[in-house]
Amino acid sequence: MYQNSTEIFQMMPFIIIGAGILLSIAVEMSIKKSELILPWFSILIFAVSAVISIAGIQQESVLFGGMIAAGGKAAIFNFIFNVGAALVVLNSVDYIKKYGTYYGEYYILVQSSVLGMMMMSGAKDIIMIFMGLELMSICFYVLAGINRKKFSANEASMKYFLLGAFATGFVIYGIALIYGTSATTKIDDIISGFNRLITNPLFVAGFIFLLIGFSFKIAAFPFHMWVPDVYQGSATTVTGLMSTTGKTAAFSVFIIILAAIFSTHSINKFTPYFAAIASLSMLYGSIVAISQDNVKRMLAYSSIAHAGYMAIGLAAGNISSESGIIFYLAAYTFMNIGAFGIVSIIEGENDTQLGISSYAGLGNRNPVLAAFMALFMFALAGIPPLAGFFGKYYVFIGAIEGGLTWLAVIGVISSVISVYFYLRVVVYMYFREPQEEIKIYSDNLSLSAVVVSGLLVIIFGLFPDTLLNLITSALIR
Amino acid sequence: MVTNYIPIFLVLLAASIFGAAVVFSSRIFGPLRPNKVKIMPYESGKDPIGTTNERISIKYYLVAMLFIVFDIEVIYVYPWAVEFKKLFAQYGLFAFVPMFIFLVVLELGFVYIFMKGGLRWD
Numbered sequence: 001m002y003q004n005s006t007e008i009f010q011m012m013p014f015i016i017i018g019a020g021i022l023l024s025i026a027v028e029m030s031i032k033k034s035e036l037i038l039p040w041f042s043i044l045i046f047a048v049s050a051v052i053s054i055a056g057i058q059q060e061s062v063l064f065g066g067m068i069a070a071g072g073k074a075a076i077f078n079f080i081f082n083v084g085a086a087l088v089v090l091n092s093v094d095y096i097k098k099y100g101t102y103y104g105e106y107y108i109l110v111q112s113s114v115l116g117m118m119m120m121s122g123a124k125d126i127i128m129i130f131m132g133l134e135l136m137s138i139c140f141y142v143l144a145g146i147n148r149k150k151f152s153a154n155e156a157s158m159k160y161f162l163l164g165a166f167a168t169g170f171v172i173y174g175i176a177l178i179y180g181t182s183a184t185t186k187i188d189d190i191i192s193g194f195n196r197l198i199t200n201p202l203f204v205a206g207f208i209f210l211l212i213g214f215s216f217k218i219a220a221f222p223f224h225m226w227v228p229d230v231y232q233g234s235a236t237t238v239t240g241l242m243s244t245t246g247k248t249a250a251f252s253v254f255i256i257i258l259a260a261i262f263s264t265h266s267i268n269k270f271t272p273y274f275a276a277i278a279s280l281s282m283l284y285g286s287i288v289a290i291s292q293d294n295v296k297r298m299l300a301y302s303s304i305a306h307a308g309y310m311a312i313g314l315a316a317g318n319i320s321s322e323s324g325i326i327f328y329l330a331a332y333t334f335m336n337i338g339a340f341g342i343v344s345i346i347e348g349e350n351d352t353q354l355g356i357s358s359y360a361g362l363g364n365r366n367p368v369l370a371a372f373m374a375l376f377m378f379a380l381a382g383i384p385p386l387a388g389f390f391g392k393y394y395v396f397i398g399a400i401e402g403g404l405t406w407l408a409v410i411g412v413i414s415s416v417i418s419v420y421f422y423l424r425v426v427v428y429m430y431f432r433e434p435q436e437e438i439k440i441y442s443d444n445l446s447l448s449a450v451v452v453s454g455l456l457v458i459i460f461g462l463f464p465d466t467l468l469n470l471i472t473s474a475l476i477r
Numbered sequence: 478m479v480t481n482y483i484p485i486f487l488v489l490l491a492a493s494i495f496g497a498a499v500v501f502s503s504r505i506f507g508p509l510r511p512n513k514v515k516i517m518p519y520e521s522g523k524d525p526i527g528t529t530n531e532r533i534s535i536k537y538y539l540v541a542m543l544f545i546v547f548d549i550e551v552i553y554v555y556p557w558a559v560e561f562k563k564l565f566a567q568y569g570l571f572a573f574v575p576m577f578i579f580l581v582v583l584e585l586g587f588v589y590i591f592m593k594g595g596l597r598w599d
Contacts, residue, residue: 022585029592 010056010070011063013049013078017115020045021108028104035096038107042089046114050082057474066186068122072474076326077121077252083456084245084333085114090449091341092237098349098441099235101147109146110241113139117245121252126175126185129253133171133217136249137164140242144234152351156233163216163226171213177206187256194260198269210257211273217250218307219243221281231300236347239296240340243303244333251329254314261317263475274315275407281308282414289421293356295343298421299336302380305418306332312407313395321398323471328391330467331379331460335388338453339376342369345443345450353438359425361434368447369440370429372454379457381422382415387460394468536598543595546587553579 024041028034053075060072070078089110096102116135123129141164145157175185181203182190190197197203216223231239260266285305292298310328313321346362346369347353362370379386392415396408460467518529557564557576564572590596 022582025585025589029589 004061006056006059007061007063009052010059010061012052013070013082014063014068014115014118016045016049016052017111017118021111021115024104024108024111028108034104035102038104039089039093042107042111043086045111046082046086046089050079050086053078053082057470062124063122067125067128068119069124070122073252073255073326073471074118074122076330076471076474077248078118080248080330080333081114081117081121081245084248084337085110085241087334087337087341087449087453088237088241088245090452091240091337091344091446092235093445094441094443095235095237095344095347095446098347098443099147100349101149103146106143106146109139109143113143113241114245117249117252120249121256123253123256124187126178126187126190126257129256130171130175132249133253134168136246137168137217140164140238140246143238143241144230146238147235150233150350152233153235154233156230159226159233160230167213167216167223169213170209170216174206174209174211174213177202177209181206187259190257191260191264194264194266198266204269207257207270208273211254211270214250214253215277218247218254218310219281219304220277220307220311221284221304222277224281224284224304227304228297228300231303232294232296236296236340236344239300240337240344243299243340244336247303247307248329248333251310251325255322255325258314258317262319262322265318268315268317271315271317271404274311274317275404278308278311278315278407279410281305281311282411283308283417286414286417286421289418292421294354295356295359295425296340296354298356298425299339299343302418302422303336305414306336306380308414309392309395309411312399312404312411315407316395316399316402316404318398318402319472319475320401321395323468323475324391324394324396324398326471326475327394327460327464327468331387331391331457334453334456334460335376335379335386338372338450338457339380341446341450341453342373342376345369345446346438346440348439356425356428357432357435358438359428360432361429363430365434365438366440369450372450373429374426375454375457377422377425379461381419385458385461387457387464390461390464390468394464539595539598543587543590546583546590550580550583 020041024038027037027041031037053070056071057075058071060069060074062069068074089107092106092110096106113136116132116137116139119132119135120129121132123132141157141161144160145153147153178190179185181200182193182197184190212223219227231243234242255262258268258270261268261270282305285301285303285308289298289301289305292301306328310325310332313325313328343354346358359373362373375386379388382389382392392411396411399405399408399411517524554576561572
């Protein structure tokens with residue numbers, strides 16, 4: 001059935017992750033000491049899959065009977081997912097040891113969620129998007145409550161599941177309306193008939209439902225209710241995964257289903273929707289984060305704000321804003337995984353040492369950790385030589401090109417607001433004396449994950465044009 | 478059209494009247510002389526123990542959940558098995574191998590449940 005060797009090569013990431021999941025299940029059920037094997041095995045398959053994905057960036061091909069595309073922008077997304085998940089797994093080993101709650105399913109669920117994300121980012125069929133979304137979301141619901149003896153984790157899992165199921169309902173209803181009006185589930189057919197279909201109010205309604213469902217997944221403002229509680233209650237490493245790769249996957253779906261607007265310059269009827277959620281998320285996230293003393297909660301609100309910055313690109317809907325979003329997602333993934341990695345190192349057992357006061361005096365006690373935390377905070381705030389600045393810069397450029405200067409202005413204002421709470425952490429680390437005795441566990445593996453994400457953030461910040469050219473060339477093809 | 482259904486409605490009416498009569502006539506016509514022993518819950522002549530609203534473990538949900546594995550298996554395998562001769566003539570081994578892979582994936586899940594003690598009830 002498949003003769004082309006390029007296609008088989010591009011299929012490999014999916015096959016590797018899929019076979020890896022099955023093998024992990026077999027290992028988990030037959031070997032007692034699976035915690036010594038599974039993390040390294042997961043990192044291995046993520047690394048191999050990331051390398052193969054990025055190696056196939058040059059040719060785009062459609063796999064599995066027109067269901068999934070590989071190469072091009074899907075290659076970049078797959079790279080982000082796999083590297084992000086590998087860093088999270090590396091980060092998890094010591095964290096799980098610290099909590100003393102090892103479940104082998106943790107790694108299997110991380111692998112499955114990555115498979116779901118890969119299905120979403122390459123989808124060529126709306127049903128495929130839904131399959132990937134469900135695979136990812138269900139794994140996340142379970143991962144949020146993986147520490148099942150902890151009350152807050154149970155609460156997080158339950159909240160996430162109920163609201164997530166509600167959002168899934170929106171998505172499937174939107175898909176039904178889109179299928180009803182366009183008589184196809186193939187995304188290419190929908191894109192080619194987009195200008196005709198967009199005049200049909202039912203099609204627009206279906207699209208809006210779809211967008212609402214995914215706005216929930218990216219944690220944009222009116223659909224953000226679950227974010228602070230879920231991010232706070234889940235294990236810190238899981239939060240790192242959900243807030244970065246999960247958001248990236250949802251944005252990849254936005255980019256896929258709005259491809260008619262992005263690439264063939266159809267009229268962007270959804271600009272008001274995206275402009276509204278973008279401006280509200282940015283302002284709400286930045287302003288509410290100011291009053292948060294819990295660092296995980298602060299990062300949750302910052303995640304809402306970042307969803308807003310990226311949604312600016314969706315409102316603008318041109319090719320430079322599209323590459324800006326992808327750049328932003330890559331930068332955001334690594335800076336946030338790094339920040340959550342440090343939070344997971346500082347965190348004590350049973351949700352202690354999460355407050356901002358636990359960071360006081362970190363600059364003296366552990367200069368390396370403090371330096372990296374400062375790096376990630378500067379990057380998230382968008383201070384120039386780091387990746388976060390260029391992410392915002394490219395998205396704002398796209399907005400100005402798309403005639404949405406006022407949105408870029410709101411973006412700049414809310415990034416100025418956000419500097420306060422990011423730098424507050426830095427101030428605590430370097431200029432405050434510690435109030436309490438803080439015990440920091442030696443976490444060499446977590447530290448190495450943090451160092452890798454820190455290096456990626458610096459590299460993206462130093463050579464932004466190289467990465468942006470790569471993304472743009474992948475998009476234009 | 479609707480007249481064809483009149484006998485059915487008649488039967489329904491008769492059945493509900495009969496059912497109601499059986500249930501309520503004994504209460505209306507029967508003598509009602511309760512005493513303490515009579516109104517006790519019947520437990521084979523023994524005195525009742527404990528309360529009636531006790532919680533019962535619903536471990537059966539596990540079996541119901543695991544049944545989904547076989548449910549999906551049947552949905553896919555049955556049509557395939559019915560058409561297998563035709564498929565085999567057309568595609569050769571390709572008609573067999575993907576289903577085999579599917580079954581391996583599915584059964585791996587079942588073996589996992591079994592090894593993890595999902596079928597142990599206590």
